[in-house]
Amino acid sequence: MKKLNRSLTRWVNANLISTDQMQNILKFENGKKSEGRPKWILYGFLSLGICVICIGIISLIAANWADIPGIIKLAFDFIILAGVAFVIYRFGDSENAYIFDGLSLLFALLCFGTIGLISQVYHTGGELWQALAVWLVITIPPTHITRKKLLPHIWILAFLLAQVLWLTSDVSPWEYLSSSSGVKNIFDILFALSFLCLILNIVFEHFKTTRRYGEIFKLWVLLGSMYVAVAVDLYYSILSGGPQMESMIPMYAFAIVSLILLHAITKYSVKHKIIISIIIILTAVIFLPYEKLHSGYYYLAGDLIGASFSIIIFLLFSMLFILDDRQKLFNLATLLIGLRFLIIYFQVFGSLVSTGFGLIVSGLLIIGTAFLWFKKRGKFENWLKGKIK
């Protein structure tokens, strides 16, 4: 608000707007602030409070009150669960989506606590991913009736966490693909999961009833792409061993399915489809020449391939953000491109950095990059807009 005040005063002084206009703008912005923000603050605190209550209840369960028979503990737990369900039912007609969603979140987390209690009373030896899997299945209906996105966000986060825990567990089917086991496969598992998120994003966005889940998966697609760009870069630039091709089979399968779905069912523009297809194909083929390029005479090419890949991926994303008019994400993508260029310098002239001369050059380069970034960013954006819009 202070920034807006300063800008408005400057515009009034430059005779760009009148004092009345300035007052009207301030009045409008103040009104918007009081309408929007407090509800988000309320929603945030409500969710935080409910999560803390649930952690407290789970801690009480975990403390294992041995003097109370298991059956009494379970009965008490089900009475609380039914009580919360009854309150949610009563709030079913309420206009206040925040309270309804807050209570639904409480109910869903209590269901998770109940799974823990059953496990404790009957001494079942299951793993966390199994408890999460049961929770994910039984909470599909209560998640679907919520009106905001908080519980769907938590559901999808739990879904991805369960996948990671399962695929890195002792009973992971990944062990049939890779000679490594457990968390050693995490790099390759996250590649496949990133593409799985893209498939789920496309499929869920296609149907009206599941569209909001699709939007949440879009966030995970973005995070997954960021991971893919950084991980490929690391594989080529730093790590001594590449991924096993057998371990990448799920990623290839998901990449093919996502390409088919992208062109078959999405309503994206042709430019969107072309850019996303290039990202998918590039990610899928980048490891094919790995063994050849990362050995012997070609070893040095690894650094170049890693850097080129991440820069191209960030560039393609910056194009997507321009198409969607997402200024902040565009800025982030181009900032990452600049950062990667800077890292190339450290990779190539690494030994110089340890000397005084190297430090001076490095400092100048940082200042020069920052200057170029602020000076040329707008021009780059306009050029890109002209090229792709």
Added chain:
Amino acid sequence: MKNNKFRILVSLLIPILCLFLLAVYKHIKANTGSTIILPITGYDPRDLLSGHYLAYRLDITIADGCTENDSDVYLCLEQNEDGSVSGRQIARAEAADYECDVVMKGRCSSFNGFTGGIERFYIPEQHAAYLDDAVRKGKCSLLVKVDKFCNPAIKDMLIDGKSWKEYIKK
């Protein structure tokens, strides 16, 4: 509006019903079938969701060993006079041909040996150290129920032959 209320009611009842059925299934499993007392050895980690538990290995002497990775096996178990338990691998269809006290299903692995999925016993926080010590000294055994499908479920943990709750009170 009425439809919406009905949708909410059904959506809330489904998880409660599922959890209730899960609890009933576990209760039936832990209270029916044949009984056997299995000696154990182990240590005490904790679980963020359900609290402290004792983790252990079932102390069963298996005639032909049990190192074939992750395969389902059926053990014909016999309780010896000194309290130890010995077993041998059999095919499930042949269970009637042997004089077994109990036939129990589990898995074999080169790392853990035989596991029956009952390698955790949840305990109260304040007694964790004491019970852990008892397990380490080899005083503990498990009272296990095995259903007709050969699935084991823990009924109680025994220390020197008595329920751990009685032992703690003493």
